[in-house]
Amino acid sequence: MAKRKAALYMTMIALAGMLAGCGSNSTNTSGTSASEHEGHEQSSPAAAPEAAESGSHNGHGGDEKAGSNNGHGGGHGDMDGMEREQANADVKWSFQSGEPAAGAEAAIELNVTDAEGAPIEKFDLNHEKLMHLIAVSSDLNYFSHIHPNYESGGKFTVKETFPAAGAYKLFADFIPTGAAQQTMSTKVEVTGQAAAKVELKADQELVKTVEGQQVKLALSTTKAGEEAKLTYIFEDAATGEPVTDLEPYLGAVGHVVIISGDLEKYLHVHPLDEAAKGPDAVFATEFPEPGVYKIWGQFQRGGKTFIVPFVVNIQA
């Protein structure tokens, strides 16, 4: 009897494991990833974006739900034909280092719970990380893409140094095991020396030279509510030769984050062909509403990651 019960139990576990594993690269509950600052951008260029609804914001330390599936890019969202359940996760944000101040390292803690407040403890790896955290200044001039460490019991920690005083928004995206991708955000007020605001203006031309690469962005449409293909085209800036040796960054040829000028929409988009090496890298998304969006593409070549920002204007 006891044996039978045990067998039944094992079957259930196996089933749960299968369910949990469905569609994601792997299931992983243990910590990974030292937090890395692999992406910072702080200049004024512009770009084109796309996004997920990011709910209302309730100020400092408040949590907000940012729309549960944030356009996990083309061909790669809610995956493998299997519906994932909404997790209704909640994140409690706190600063262990006290009120964040410009130029000082802030220790950010995120506690992920379910709707009832019980910790969510298992997360799926998503592009090699259990959580991706994007911090932007309210003018979208500052952009940081970091990866919190998973401690245990739903708790993630990460350090970030905000460069100047003012309002910032933080977006955390993660996949509770067995559930859909979640994006949660919060607003943060940073004290200290402020920086001049940079006006968010659409780029006249979507071409930019970054770290020796000339990068062009072509949009298949600039209309809201349509599938928009984002094609990045890479050339060696010195020789004009097509770049064909882009390297995988977090398991894909590139990562694109798009945030609306009002900070309400957030999209983390992955490439259609993750194994691409250039000269093209293609992403697909949909701009939910008209407006100005900033688009950051993150790529890697020659062991170095670089960020290409553009600002675009999306029409009705």
Ligand SMILES: [Cu+2]
């Ligand atoms: Cu990330």
